[in-house]
Amino acid sequence: MSDNVSFREIPDDIRVPYQATEISGVRADATAPGLPHKIVLVGQKLAAGTALPGVEVVVQNPDQVAKLAGRGSMLHHIAIEAKRANPYAQMTMVPVIDLPAGAAATGTLSFTGPATAAGTIPMYIDGNRIQVGVSQGDTAAMIAANVAIQINAAVDLPMSVPVAPTAGSVALVARHKGECGNDLDVRFAANYGESMPSGVGVTITAMNGGSGNPDVAPLLAAISGSDRIRLVMPWTDSANIAAAEADFDVRYGPMVKQESHLFACVSGSFGSLTTYGDNRNNINSTVFWREGNMVAPYRLAARAAGLVSMRGASDPARPYHGMVLTGIPAPAERDRGTLAEHNALLKKGISTFKYGAGGEVMIEMVCTTYKTNSFGMPTKSYFKINSKWGADYFRFRWDALIAQRYPDFKICDDDTDFAPGQPMVSPSVLRGEAFGLYKDLEYTGQVEQTESFKETLIMLRSIANVNQMNAVMAPNLVNQFDVMATMIEFIN
Known part of the structure; x- marks a missing residue:
């Protein structure tokens, strides 16, 4: 029988005297909850990695990833950056092997000599400093051999020298097949005050020829749970980006409400990034411009995703401007875009970094690639990721309120x-x-x-x-x- 108070668990037909006290937590959550999410790392593993391809694994630290995906693997480097930016975040990874039909990028270092004085070669691979000692009189062949030894000894590097150098020439090969290897940076004497030993010269043939990216769709299907996804996306070809955007469009809908977002980074000139931006238009994707930076684009994407996810979870409205990518070297000033170019790319939906006087890399603006609505008209509605995540947070709080306080209520008119x-x-x-x-x-x-x-x-x-x-x-x-x-x- 209905009474003036309705209980969820206490029956109303007990005749035996008793004391029943029902405890409810509907009013317990008085604090403002953060937006629940997890950072998901997708990427390529090496054969030495013990993880099963296509299976989601919880990520505790980069050392664990080194075992699961292989030291020096794409996923190892992504995990290092993501954990450095957001060490306490819930994080998982979904590994994949190289595309069998793909090709690994290659490059060449051609040394000249002999050295007329002893010294040290300051070499940088993917931003990692490798120092190679040179003795007076060392020939080009001797220098090349020592360089190869040092590169192969650094097992965390994204490339190696699988074939012994000949005639002063070092053949570099990316550890992974795929387009990612084309963006691996190699340079010498990159910092102020550094120089090559006297008599030693080097000509760099940039990494190139990498082709064939894995398919991200099966990896997205392997992501379990209902938490919102912050995806570090290492493959920036149109097919993979479009597949991830389409997947996240479904998750964003009013019935699923798993608002997710991908973070990527693309190398190239101002003109090529303008074209890239023109071909993207989605509220669930953010693409940064890597303007001559020494580290791989997927590392920049991982670091930015970690920083933005950390702040966005606690305060969706707070700007990301000035957040520092600690330890990431800034590009040379000649390789940086101008203020006008940054502004133009932001209008194309390409996010940007800025650089401090001390060489720090910082976030300048985080936007989505969404620029025109369904009618093809220009819009700034989702220009900032703050707007998207702010709306997401409002929806989350409203849904949580209804679910918490009115899970089994009856409905009636006001009178x-x-x-x-x-x-x-x-x-x-x-x-x-x-x-x-x-x-x-x-x-x-x-x-x-x-x-x-x-x-x-x-x-x-x-x-x-x-x-x-x-x-x-x-x-x-x-x-x-x-x-x-x-x-x-x-x-x-």
Whole structure:
């Protein structure tokens, strides 16, 4: 029989005297929860790695990944960067072997000599410093042999020298097949004050010829659970990026609500990145420009994804401008884009880094690739990832409130006269809940203009389905302090 208070677990037909106390946690979560998510690393493993291809594995630290995917593997390097940026994040990886039909990138170092004085060769491979000693009188062949020994001794490098050098020529081969090897950087005397030993010269043939990327679709299908995904995407060919975007479009929908996002980084000139941006248009993807940086693009993507995910989980509205990619060397000034080029690329949906006076690499702007709506009209609605994640967070908080407080309530009109203890919900009750949530989010700096939200809020019982409540909400997400514009009118 219905009473003025309705319990979930205490029966109403017990005749024996008893004391029953039901405990409920519907009001226990008074604090603002963070947006639940996990960082997912997809990438290539080496044959030495013990992990099963296509199977998701929880990632604890880079040393574990070195065992599972192989030291010096793509996944090993990605894990190092992601964990350095966000060491306490929930993180998993899905490994894949090289595409059998692919080809590994190759490059050549051609040395000249002999050395007229002893010294040290400062060599950089993927940003890693390798120092090779040179004695006076060393010939080109001797120098090449020593260089090969040092490269092969550094087992964490993304390339090796599988064939002994001949006539002063060192043949470099990427550890992985695929396009990723084409972006591996090799240079000498890269920092101020460094130089080659007297009499020693080198000509670099850049890494090239890498082809064939694995298919990301099976890896996405292997990702389990309902947590939102922050994907580090190492393959930036159109087919793989489009496959990931399509997968995340489905997850973003109103029934799944697993709002996910991919982070990638692309090498190339300003012109090539302009073309790349023109061919992407999705709210779930962020692509950074690697403008002559010494480290591989997938390493930059992993570090940026870790930083952005960490801040975005705790405060979706706070800008990412100025977050430092600690330890990542900045590109030479001649290789950096201009302010005008950065601005133009942002309009194309390409995110950018900036560089400090001390050589720090920092995030400048994180945007999505979404630029035009379904009608082909330009839009800035999802330009910033802050806007997307701010809307995601509002949806998450509203859904969590309803699920927590009203999991098994009855529905009624506002003029229904029911006992206060009855589990009934009406439009006015939910309207009050929505307003209360908005005030909470205003206090935590996520939204503004509460009165406008209250005036435009619509909460109605459906006329098509008596068991359904319909709502229309227009949260005004706070903006980011990006620009300080000042006019100074001096007086003589």
